[in-house]
Amino acid sequence: NHRVDARSLRLYRGYYSWICQWGLGLTIAVVLLLAFVERPSSLSISSDPRHRSAPWQPPCGFTESIEMVCLVVFCLDLAVKGYLIGWEEFRKSKWLIAYTVVISFSFIDWMLSVSMACDEKLRVRRLIRPFFLLQNSSMMKKTLKCIKRTLPEIASVILLLALHLCLFTMIGMLLFAKSDDPKKNGEWKLHFRDLPTSLTSLLVLLTTANNPDVMIPAYSLNRAYSIFFVTFSVIGTYCLMNLLTAIIYNQFRGYLLMSVQTSIIRRRLGIRAAFQVLSCQGIQQAAEEHVAVELVLKTMARVQMKSYYREAITKEAHKCADVGYMDREQFRKIFDELDKDRIKEHPPLPQYQSPVLQKLQVVFSHYFLTILGNAVALANVICICTVLVLNAEKSAAERDNYIIEIINLCFILYYLFEVCVKIFAFGWKGYLSYRNNIFDGFLTVLLLGLQITIFVTYKLPFSQWDPSSHSILSLWEMVRLINMLIVFRFLRIIPDIKLMALVASTLLDLLKNLRAFAGILMVVYYVFAVFGIWLFEGAITPPSEMSVLSNTSMENITSNFSMECGTYEQLEYWPNNFDDFAAAIMLLYNVMVVNNWQAFLEAYSRHTTDWSKIYFVCWWLTSSVMWVNLFVAVILENFIYKWDRSHSCSVTDVERIRYET
């Protein structure tokens, strides 16, 4: 359903080429990243209002001109897309129409903002920028559709949750009403004073973020009160919340399989069509449809695909070369090669002439060497650990970097030796064909480079160096960097432990399938962060005299400020604010993780209005309730798909099973 004349096809090919798509992606990334630079700019070292410097503000017109370039690129993109699918299809596609609307709206808003010399309050187009990301990824659109399908069921669980919450709030208010004995009023005073307070207390308890605290005043009076809270948590948190996970997972079950199936079916269709086209071109008898093998080979040479698959298909096609043509079944079969996973072949070991070298090669290519290497890496990590423990209390000047430096040098030399020996045993190509070795070799080279830098800068012996004199990084910091790299290098043991390798490879696979979800998460974060900045920018300002006080008395946080424990102010959550984009994202992340989010709820409802709670509850619902459950569903789906695949045979096999059920 798009134009098929030669010029359009060339345009199509050009548009979907690697370079064009990459450029488009880059443009989207630039537009999204603008949020960090635009006013309020995030380019300060700290987001803490107590001691942040004034951030660098871009001059007016700087971000605007970049944005204009991006918008022009989007216009081009829209024009090409529209041309390729034709006006009829364009009108039917909601996404493309929305794209048009969003671009034109952005232009209007851009002009407004330029005409006001960048002084406008609201930059509405920031809110709709993530649309560009959504629009460009078919996976994300598919995922969105999937989420939309789940919404009614999610809504029913959330309704049940709301009912649960309301009922327990009322029962709680009745249970912990104000009594005549002031000693027994603790629970009422702190958590059930009025309807909003009670609702908030129990809503937060639903996320377990105030778990023992909320029941302590009542529980210390009478054990039986704990039943109320435990019942609430068990039904709400454990049953209903997990039921939500189950419902979302149930919808996403088969999601991966389905998308794999769809792509297979599309490919089959494509192959069938290709056969039809090729058989028309070839001059054959009308009764049976055949395709000449040379024609296939010629076409194959012009198709863009991975060289590995091309070779395999060409090889298959050559098998029919003696007949000269192939029928439909044969044609289909040669493309089955695409389903087969590429089995990585390692280049052969280099052949050495001298028997001594040959013996050495046998020794060095032995599995034993890998284990020894792991043991040495472990020893190194333990060394660093010991030094760390010993140095924990010492100040930078007191630390003896000399010994650790010498120890590290020895280890790094061993690593170098290991790398050389492996290259010798496997040859260059053989060495690099293991991903593990690339990781290992790269880190070793980096470590060596750093070590040499240290020697050049500080010379030997170290004892004479002067901590204040030298360059950008002090010796201690260089050593620290080396240590971190060594610790990081220790990850090389993972592939050598079987069970861990399985789990780690699942995680890596997950990353590939997670892009669509990560994109949707980004969109949600972006929209909420922009909203948050509109609503709450500069809402919380630290009292200036207190800022000095808390700076000087970092030592005794416990001292007698007149502020309650557990509040935003006491916990010094100042850097979590909505004053710039990066800080807003971190705040949203912290609310997503849910722990202690009541501090934010409470602080913002105190500094602004009670209605600010709605914003946080909305964010909690979308991020922690919806998205985290989606994430769990995706992990489940991925793991089970991988498991089933490794236990049955191939995709087509799984497909067959699917159809039968």
Added chain:
Amino acid sequence: NHRVDARSLRLYRGYYSWICQWGLGLTIAVVLLLAFVERPSSLSISSDPRHRSAPWQPPCGFTESIEMVCLVVFCLDLAVKGYLIGWEEFRKSKWLIAYTVVISFSFIDWMLSVSMACDEKLRVRRLIRPFFLLQNSSMMKKTLKCIKRTLPEIASVILLLALHLCLFTMIGMLLFAKSDDPKKNGEWKLHFRDLPTSLTSLLVLLTTANNPDVMIPAYSLNRAYSIFFVTFSVIGTYCLMNLLTAIIYNQFRGYLLMSVQTSIIRRRLGIRAAFQVLSCQGIQQAAEEHVAVELVLKTMARVQMKSYYREAITKEAHKCADVGYMDREQFRKIFDELDKDRIKEHPPLPQYQSPVLQKLQVVFSHYFLTILGNAVALANVICICTVLVLNAEKSAAERDNYIIEIINLCFILYYLFEVCVKIFAFGWKGYLSYRNNIFDGFLTVLLLGLQITIFVTYKLPFSQWDPSSHSILSLWEMVRLINMLIVFRFLRIIPDIKLMALVASTLLDLLKNLRAFAGILMVVYYVFAVFGIWLFEGAITPPSEMSVLSNTSMENITSNFSMECGTYEQLEYWPNNFDDFAAAIMLLYNVMVVNNWQAFLEAYSRHTTDWSKIYFVCWWLTSSVMWVNLFVAVILENFIYKWDRSHSCSVTDVERIRYET
């Protein structure tokens, strides 16, 4: 594989009869409940050491004699079981041997404790009591086996988690090492001072229990430090922890289906055997095996099964009555009735003679009445809510209970009217055949009873009553109770909202399948609580002068105690201790919920030794990591099973699919 002579069979039947199994269950419950009564006894109103009274201590010999009775019952149980399966089988069954060992050990320990006049320190048999529960349930044994099968994979993920934790701890210690500038030492001082502190900080971060707090000192210096913490959380908490869920769920996938299948296969086997036996008894020609229908009917009359199924099978069997006998296929088919769900038939509406009554019946049996009832219930709840909000700040004496009492009276009279009208429309049996109506009617009768009690006690008009004079419950408390019941009654709306009904019925179904898991949870709680009491009984004692202080100054918790925020002492977690069994269970629950568990970790490692952390980490691993994931797996399994079943047809259908795949 058990004895089949007539006496043994009668014994078998007696042993597995309702009464015997119930008695055994009761004995197990009694033995387990003893832990609440035994020293240290939990029979005090509060577990708060600051204001708990001395609990009632049972006299020596009281719990011991009860225990002896229970042990004798277990001995009998063992003897019967052993006799029934015979010595050969007995020797092979590990569970029965363990049962013997546990019982004999309990006897020895019991004698020791009696000889020491109940003054012994350790009561080891308390630790092994939960074994009786495990041993008695075949479902729990099966579940345990399932868990055992999953352990290797869980171990690999936990190993990966440990590696992740260690690497990040080292990188964290390197990153937040003590620097020369004391202002920049906040992070080091609070969370990365030495190796155990750093490990604990990051372990707690893995559970997100100290999420924003742990990063605040570093984050307020430089935004970039947050990357470290976010990476740690995303990999550890979101990826690895959820992968654990996936792995556990993967093992439990098909668990329910499998158990259903097994029971079906067993039944088939049983039916086949029954056919064989019956056909031997009947005198038939040798060529084909037949069973006389009368014989089947006679046997059916003696079999213990639900009368509904018996009727259905008898009806089916009667269909073959004209032939006089049935072959194997027919015999199997009549028992297919067992697979069919019982379709509940409501008794017919009563027939009234008078046309007026008939018209009234039509009106009252209309669906509209239910909706009206729900609306009235909602109105009532809203009324209560309004009164609650208005009364929130008033003390008991100021509250005007008169109005709410009158309002409630009106509503209750309406409810009574609704019940009567429904009984009139549907008849007694028709009314009671709806579960919803039973719930409704019971609550209405209860409310009416309470209301009458109020009238009897306080008479009309209320304004004259004297708050101090009357009886056990004050008027306010009676009204409170009525209000709670009314709120509870509001749950009747659930079945009338379709989506909510589905979700709620899933939850109810869940409860049935959850028994095995709840049992295992109970066992784990029991063992850990007993251990905890051994290790930490009386470890934390509130400073006595402070206890007075905090009692009088409940108002200003914020005042200047010299204690840090977020500690056990400041949060007043006193009632969470290991001083008795009930308190220990609540403490373990609070650690399981995970939020703020660092307060317990920190307090117990401060008051006892650092090694106490191991106990808490073990409990966290078994409860929060293992059990909560198991729970999620069970919920997923249940929901998906129910979903599949409601979308395909019947058990046998699902079974067929299962076999094909």
